[in-house]
Amino acid sequence: MSVADVPVRQDLTARPPGLAARHFKSHSFVIWGILATLIGLGTLVALVSELWVDGGHRINWDFFWSFPSSNPEDAGILSAWVGSLLVILTTAFFAIPLGVLSGLYLEEYAPKNPITSVIEIAVNNLAGVPSIIFGLLALGLFVQGLALGQSILVAGLTLALLILPVIIVATREAVRSVPQEIRQAALSVGATKWQATQHHVLPYAMPGVVTGIIIGISRAIGETAPLILIGGLTFVAFLPITQPNQPLSYTIGEVDQLGSPIDPDAMERITVSNPATLSLPDGNVVELAAGQSMEVPSGTYVDTMSSWSDAIASWMPWSWSGQSFTVMPIQMFNWTSRPEAEFREAAAAAGLVLLAITLLLNGAAIWLRYRLRRSIKW
Numbered sequence: 001m002s003v004a005d006v007p008v009r010q011d012l013t014a015r016p017p018g019l020a021a022r023h024f025k026s027h028s029f030v031i032w033g034i035l036a037t038l039i040g041l042g043t044l045v046a047l048v049s050e051l052w053v054d055g056g057h058r059i060n061w062d063f064f065w066s067f068p069s070s071n072p073e074d075a076g077i078l079s080a081w082v083g084s085l086l087v088i089l090t091t092a093f094f095a096i097p098l099g100v101l102s103g104l105y106l107e108e109y110a111p112k113n114p115i116t117s118v119i120e121i122a123v124n125n126l127a128g129v130p131s132i133i134f135g136l137l138a139l140g141l142f143v144q145g146l147a148l149g150q151s152i153l154v155a156g157l158t159l160a161l162l163i164l165p166v167i168i169v170a171t172r173e174a175v176r177s178v179p180q181e182i183r184q185a186a187l188s189v190g191a192t193k194w195q196a197t198q199h200h201v202l203p204y205a206m207p208g209v210v211t212g213i214i215i216g217i218s219r220a221i222g223e224t225a226p227l228i229l230i231g232g233l234t235f236v237a238f239l240p241i242t243q244p245n246q247p248l249s250y251t252i253g254e255v256d257q258l259g260s261p262i263d264p265d266a267m268e269r270i271t272v273s274n275p276a277t278l279s280l281p282d283g284n285v286v287e288l289a290a291g292q293s294m295e296v297p298s299g300t301y302v303d304t305m306s307s308w309s310d311a312i313a314s315w316m317p318w319s320w321s322g323q324s325f326t327v328m329p330i331q332m333f334n335w336t337s338r339p340e341a342e343f344r345e346a347a348a349a350a351g352l353v354l355l356a357i358t359l360l361l362n363g364a365a366i367w368l369r370y371r372l373r374r375s376i377k378w
């Protein structure tokens with residue numbers, strides 16, 4: 001055995017070269033991370049504190065159950081939070097099933113070819129597109145192209161397009177995190193591809209899917225620009241839901257922007273539950289008693305009182321989805337543009353409510369993810 005073959009003993013207690021520099025970098029990273037966290041939390045606390053000082057005293061039951069008003073002391077957010085609720089329900093109805101099923105298909109079923117690669121790149125890029133672009137798309141496609149009007153339905157479709165890429169990406173990442181052994185075990189005992197996906201892959205991926213959905217919904221709640229672009233109203237003193245024995249006005253048939261009937265020869269028979277005043281397109285005015293029927297031309301304006309059947313029908317999605325709307329961010333934008341300081345206090349109070357809703361949704365996402373992960377048995 002030569003001298004070169006004799007193993008050299010190393011002193012395990014000796015400090016390796018560069019250890020001090022590595023320790024310094026490690027401690028520096030921790031310090032910078034703590035400073036960055038404190039700066040972010042400090043900024044958030046300062047902003048929330050300022051909102052609370054400005055608008056905390058305005059938060060009461062009257063603020064939630066009052067319509068916007070020209071008098072800042074009486075202004076509330078009833079129409080704004082109801083509009084936000086209906087718009088978000090419409091958004092969730094379209095975005096959640098489309099987003100989850102699209103992400104599941106792209107990850108589990110779609111073949112790997114140039115077409116799916118282009119789709120994946122497009123989805124990832126759309127997740128970072130500014131929201132105003134989706135507003136322009138909705139204005140051209142839904143409002144002008146499909147003539148759906150400036151309604152809750154269009155607002156929900158617009159926000160659904162906005163959060164759809166977020167849900168798709170979150171679903172794909174959650175499905176991808178499920179181990180391949182789960183799929184192989186299900187297929188090996190005779191399960192079909194869909195059975196393995198439905199009973200094994202999707203339940204295990206559900207925590208990540210739910211988190212992505214709630215994050216997308218939280219983003220949609222705070223969006224303002226696309227809704228203003230498609231015709232969200234800045235002042236709404238009514239609800240899309242009708243109440244019994246309230247003034248009710250509507251137009252028979254389809255009319256253009258000037259109120260003229262699109263088809264002047266179209267006729268429709270109506271029956272009123274309460275006494276009504278009919279303003280015909282030719283300028284004549286007709287009075288109808290309760291329960292009376294009459295055949296009227298398209299473009300007739302009806303002024304009456306709502307009945308219980310009208311109130312119940314107004315709760316149906318096909319009724320309120322076509323109504324005009326406002327949402328809380330638009331209401332806040334309107335108040336901040338007013339010169340009176342009291343309106344800015346109302347905007348601060350609305351901001352606190354919107355922030356609380358967002359925090360509740362994110363808290364629900366954390367709780368659901370924790371509950372779903374506990375139910376997973378690998």
